[in-house]
Amino acid sequence: MDNMKEVDNSSCSDGVLLRMGLNDNKAGMQGLDKEKINKIIMKATKGSRFYENELKKDQQVNQRIEKMMRLKEKITAQQLLKAQLQVDNLVTELEQRRNLSNTIVHIDMDAFYAAVEMRDNPELKEKPIAVGSMSMLSTSNYHARRFGVRAAMPGFIAKKLCPHITIVPLNFEKYSKVSKEVREILTEYDPNFMPMGLDEAYLNISEHLEERVNWPEDKRRFFFNTESTTEKDKDDVNMSAKLNGGGFSSSPVLFEDNTPLMDDHYEQRDGKQSVENSVVFGTSAEEVVKEIRFRIEQKTQLTASAGIAPNTMLAKMCSDCNKPNGQCRIVPERQAVLDFLKDLPIRKVPGIGKVTEKMLKALGIVTCSELYQQRALLSLLFSEASWRNFLEISLGLGSTHLEKDGERKSMSTERTFSEINTAEDQYRLCQELCRDLAEELQKEGLKGKTVTLKLKNVNFEVKTRASTMLSSVSTKEEIFAVAKELLATEIDSSAPHPLRIRLMGVRVSGFLSEDEKKYQQKSIMSFLKSEKEIGHPGKSKQEFFTKNTEASSRGSFFDKKRAARQQNSESLAPNQTVGKQLFHDRKSANLVEETEKVAALQSSAVCKTFTCPVCFEDQSSNNLEEFNRHIDECLNRASVNNTMEISENEYSRENKPNITLQFKNENIDECQKAKPDQLPGTEQSASTSNNSTSSSTEKFTQIISDEPHRERHPSKLSDIAGNMYLKQCLFPKGISQGNENRFEKTEHTEEATSFHLFEAKEDGVLVCPVCNSEQKSTSLLSFNRHVDICLNKGIIQELTEKKDFPTKTYNLENSSRVGGLSRGQQCTNPSQGTKRSGLTTSQSVSKKAKSSNSKHTIEMFFK
DNA sequence: CGGATCGAC
DNA sequence: CTATGTCGATCCG
Numbered sequence: 001m002d003n004m005k006e007v008d009n010s011s012c013s014d015g016v017l018l019r020m021g022l023n024d025n026k027a028g029m030q031g032l033d034k035e036k037i038n039k040i041i042m043k044a045t046k047g048s049r050f051y052e053n054e055l056k057k058d059q060q061v062n063q064r065i066e067k068m069m070r071l072k073e074k075i076t077a078q079q080l081l082k083a084q085l086q087v088d089n090l091v092t093e094l095e096q097r098r099n100l101s102n103t104i105v106h107i108d109m110d111a112f113y114a115a116v117e118m119r120d121n122p123e124l125k126e127k128p129i130a131v132g133s134m135s136m137l138s139t140s141n142y143h144a145r146r147f148g149v150r151a152a153m154p155g156f157i158a159k160k161l162c163p164h165i166t167i168v169p170l171n172f173e174k175y176s177k178v179s180k181e182v183r184e185i186l187t188e189y190d191p192n193f194m195p196m197g198l199d200e201a202y203l204n205i206s207e208h209l210e211e212r213v214n215w216p217e218d219k220r221r222f223f224f225n226t227e228s229t230t231e232k233d234k235d236d237v238n239m240s241a242k243l244n245g246g247g248f249s250s251s252p253v254l255f256e257d258n259t260p261l262m263d264d265h266y267e268q269r270d271g272k273q274s275v276e277n278s279v280v281f282g283t284s285a286e287e288v289v290k291e292i293r294f295r296i297e298q299k300t301q302l303t304a305s306a307g308i309a310p311n312t313m314l315a316k317m318c319s320d321c322n323k324p325n326g327q328c329r330i331v332p333e334r335q336a337v338l339d340f341l342k343d344l345p346i347r348k349v350p351g352i353g354k355v356t357e358k359m360l361k362a363l364g365i366v367t368c369s370e371l372y373q374q375r376a377l378l379s380l381l382f383s384e385a386s387w388r389n390f391l392e393i394s395l396g397l398g399s400t401h402l403e404k405d406g407e408r409k410s411m412s413t414e415r416t417f418s419e420i421n422t423a424e425d426q427y428r429l430c431q432e433l434c435r436d437l438a439e440e441l442q443k444e445g446l447k448g449k450t451v452t453l454k455l456k457n458v459n460f461e462v463k464t465r466a467s468t469m470l471s472s473v474s475t476k477e478e479i480f481a482v483a484k485e486l487l488a489t490e491i492d493s494s495a496p497h498p499l500r501i502r503l504m505g506v507r508v509s510g511f512l513s514e515d516e517k518k519y520q521q522k523s524i525m526s527f528l529k530s531e532k533e534i535g536h537p538g539k540s541k542q543e544f545f546t547k548n549t550e551a552s553s554r555g556s557f558f559d560k561k562r563a564a565r566q567q568n569s570e571s572l573a574p575n576q577t578v579g580k581q582l583f584h585d586r587k588s589a590n591l592v593e594e595t596e597k598v599a600a601l602q603s604s605a606v607c608k609t610f611t612c613p614v615c616f617e618d619q620s621s622n623n624l625e626e627f628n629r630h631i632d633e634c635l636n637r638a639s640v641n642n643t644m645e646i647s648e649n650e651y652s653r654e655n656k657p658n659i660t661l662q663f664k665n666e667n668i669d670e671c672q673k674a675k676p677d678q679l680p681g682t683e684q685s686a687s688t689s690n691n692s693t694s695s696s697t698e699k700f701t702q703i704i705s706d707e708p709h710r711e712r713h714p715s716k717l718s719d720i721a722g723n724m725y726l727k728q729c730l731f732p733k734g735i736s737q738g739n740e741n742r743f744e745k746t747e748h749t750e751e752a753t754s755f756h757l758f759e760a761k762e763d764g765v766l767v768c769p770v771c772n773s774e775q776k777s778t779s780l781l782s783f784n785r786h787v788d789i790c791l792n793k794g795i796i797q798e799l800t801e802k803k804d805f806p807t808k809t810y811n812l813e814n815s816s817r818v819g820g821l822s823r824g825q826q827c828t829n830p831s832q833g834t835k836r837s838g839l840t841t842s843q844s845v846s847k848k849a850k851s852s853n854s855k856h857t858i859e860m861f862f863k
Numbered sequence: 864c865g866g867a868t869c870g871a872c
Numbered sequence: 873c874t875a876t877g878t879c880g881a882t883c884c885g
Contacts, residue, residue, distance in 0.1 A: 135876070137876095153875080156873080386882085416876065
């Protein structure tokens with residue numbers, strides 16, 4: 001890669017510049033030659049963050065290549081021989097299936113956006129232009145290309161290559177309109193044609209050809225457009241069309257030096273009548289495509305190139321041969337196909353990009369025939385899918401029919417901007433993206449289960465973070481609830497440094513099948529219904545959300561919770577002290593009691609071995625005191641931080657790197673009360689716990705089958721009461737759980753565990769404690785997210801106020817979620833677990849002193 | 864499933 | 873100053 005840092009041309013040619021697509025400048029009279037172009041690009045590029053990242057990526061590719069080469073070294077002649085036989089069997093099979101009976105056409109508008117702009121603004125016609133912005137160009141006209149100005153090049157570099165270039169901003173509406181006009185023509189030849197973006201399309205004209213044979217001439221006659229063009233244009237079109245033997249002009253729009261491509265690619269129309277201002281096309285595939293191109297040009301004043309071949313791959317490559325404004329055909333014969341491929345560089349093959357090209361080049365493969373020759377080797381070095389693809393390419397095989405693209409699989413939106421490094425702005429942006437995305441999703445009536453956040457930092461490094469929910473999401477609130485968490489995780493994990501990003505994106509995928517949609521609809525209805533029953537005059541759901549994300553409203557909600565907690569802390573028996581309004585029946589209160597016992601038990605000695613909740617090491621002792629000592633030791637390693645309050649504003653994360661667990665004053669007492677030496681475990685409860693791990697464990701394990709890190713820390717479950725289960729959950733580093741369900745911040749690098757209560761139905765269905773709907777759960781994490789989302793709707797607050805909510809609140813701890821944090825959420829910041837939910841609870845870190853361990857209470861909701 | 868990468872337009 | 877936006881596929885852990 002050292003060579004890349006030189007401006008030396010010879011060394012440039014093989015590296016980054018090559019990948020920028022600037023190495024094959026067809027030097028024109030007024031253009032620049034390849035070396036000058038590279039030199040200018042290099043100067044503009046070298047030292048930039050972008051460039052550094054390009055180098056890094058390049059290194060990664062080189063490492064892949066090295067790895068591949070090492071693999072290659074180990075291949076024996078025997079293996080190769082065997083592979084050869086196997087591959088050749090496949091070749092025979094593929095040959096037998098070769099289908100040359102279809103006529104596929106690939107239509108490709110020439111320099112589409114640029115051509116449209118030139119058409120609409122005659123002043124641009126003679127100039128080098130590009131369409132896009134100073135940051136990025138979408139395309140350039142052929143004049144600009146002579147200066148090395150290409151699509152996917154930033155405008156400011158184009159300016160350096162070609163100071164006189166005109167950069168026209170994108171105008172998609174216009175291109176769409178033109179594209180639609182073109183499609184109207186195409187659909188006549190193949191109603192099932194497949195558009196690929198605005199400027200390309202595949203057609204299968206096999207049927208059209210069959211019918212066309214019997215068509216009378218009049219049906220194949222088309223007239224020159226004499227209307228919607230300017231006087232000058234009209235003359236140009238007519239004149240050049242006539243001069244080209246009935247064809248149509250090379251577009252004066254595109255080329256100042258009109259190369260007489262038409263003569264090469266259009267046969268003379270011998271024997272064809274040419275009435276004035278009209279032309280008749282024949283019945284061959286070539287004639288059909290000329291007709292299509294003619295009609296496109298007449299209608300739009302734009303030219304297209306085309307390829308005709310027995311399959312899409314060949315048609316596409318073919319359309320490239322004679323562009324611009326030309327066409328090419330591979331006749332449906334095996335030999336013609338192989339001849340076409342023989343010296344064709346693999347890079348021309350659709351699907352083979354710069355990386356694959358470089359990897360294959362390392363193996364001495366540049367052309368398609370070489371790709372075929374090395375088929376045995378490739379089958380040993382690449383994945384099945386890859387080498388089979390290579391083989392089909394080298395045989396000239398491809399899709400012979402145009403399948404309608406199936407249902408969309410994802411929808412996303414992303415934005416690039418100048419550096420954003422404050423959490424507040426980042427969350428705002430995220431919210432914005434979610435809003436836009438939700439809008440688009442709504443248009444198509446889609447709901448997806450997976451939300452992915454994409455970030456690109458100022459060094460151009462890209463990261464994606466995804467999370468899959470149990471129920472699908474579609475509203476901006478729902479999406480943001482998830483995206484926000486993902487973002488929070490990233491912000492926290494980069495602490496104490498701020499995230500410095502230049503791009504953010506949000507994607508939703510995992511759309512529901514039709515069946516799932518119906519099921520989902522039901523649960524939505526029930527959700528809406530429950531909302532309606534409560535009745536919120538004058539309040540929209542949106543208002544709920546907005547309100548709820550504001551500190552003030554959270555306050556009112558949590559004030560209640562705090563009050564309840566305080567009440568609770570005065571007596572150690574929760575079922576007696578918890579406010580009546582929080583419990584609807586005695587049973588759940590008992591359940592809570594049971595839960596606490598077991599939870600406490602799990603933290604303490606269970607039989608002869610137990611697991612320390614702090615360091616997660618198995619301790620083999622049945623002596624409670626010994627265990628306590630161990631825990632004390634572990635806890636003593638925990639660092640204690642100064643008390644500190646974080647802003648109630650959920651967007652504000654400025655207080656990092658400090659721990660953002662926040663203590664309300666009233667909690668400090670509780671915290672200090674509960675010291676590690678006050679382990680509540682008793683022999684009595686130990687006995688209950690002993691026979692607790694039962695057959696139900698299996699069932700539950702299944703439910704949470706993809707809970708992260710089950711290998712390292714197998715879930716420990718206890719059947720507490722009926723269908724309630726206590727699960728020992730992994731806790732991220734930086735936090736551990738002390739006794740009595742207190743969580744503690746620790747410097748300990750190991751992850752620890754915590755205990756959480758779940759309800760499962762017979763067939764492994766978890767019931768969302770908020771919306772009360774059954775969630776087919778495969779992932780605990782997903783279930784938690786669902787709960788978070790429900791909570792975010794703000795419904796909890798309203799419902800609890802109305803005392804009408806079907807869930808019971810249990811003041812075990814103060815997390816709004818069921819279950820713990822998983823490592824996937826990578827938080828080094830203890831506040832995050834609750835903060836992310838949008839309903840931040842009050843937490844605190846006591847003063848620097850002593851065993852001040854933070855207390856962490858979770859409010860659990862369950863049916 | 865989640866994350867990174869590739870490739871196309 | 874200033875290097876896109878969207879989507880599908882694939883591979884790997």
